[in-house]
Amino acid sequence: MIVTPSKGWLARLIREVAGPGELEALDPRDRSRLRDDTGISDADLLDILHARHVNELLPLALARYGIDADALDREQREVMHDLQRTCAHCGITRACRRLLDDDDVDTHRRVCPNAGTMAVLGE
Structure with a gap:
């Protein structure tokens, strides 16, 4: 999965990701970039993904x-x-x-x- 930050990307991510495993499988640099771009911690993002x-x-x-x-x-x-x-x-x-x-x-x-x-x- 390639995640590129853009308008509404978090909503699309939540709709499109099959499960938190894909987020956890991201390269640490990509996860860091997601965290920096969104201001959402890894834990909060995982909580959102777990909470379908x-x-x-x-x-x-x-x-x-x-x-x-x-x-x-x-x-x-x-x-x-x-x-x-x-x-x-x-x-x-x-x-x-x-x-x-x-x-x-x-x-x-x-x-x-x-x-x-x-x-x-x-x-």
Whole structure:
């Protein structure tokens, strides 16, 4: 796998990587470059890759709040990274999926650790 940093590359990486093994298999210089380019530690990036729900639920949640995930990643990459990290560490993925599938944004706002950020971004 060749990873070249570009606009939205982290979102594409999360969507395209088959598993964390590919990231771990990168040459140490390439991993260092990824770390430097993104400001995300190896551990946080691995957490995001292990947390497959981030790829599915975060874009859905952002859309429910009226936010374009790709535009956010291009325009406010640091904010997107924070949202991804928070989502990766969240323990209520089943409830989140159900609330988003049911379009129950009001309840989602009460339980999602990213809700405050997404509400501000969606204004």
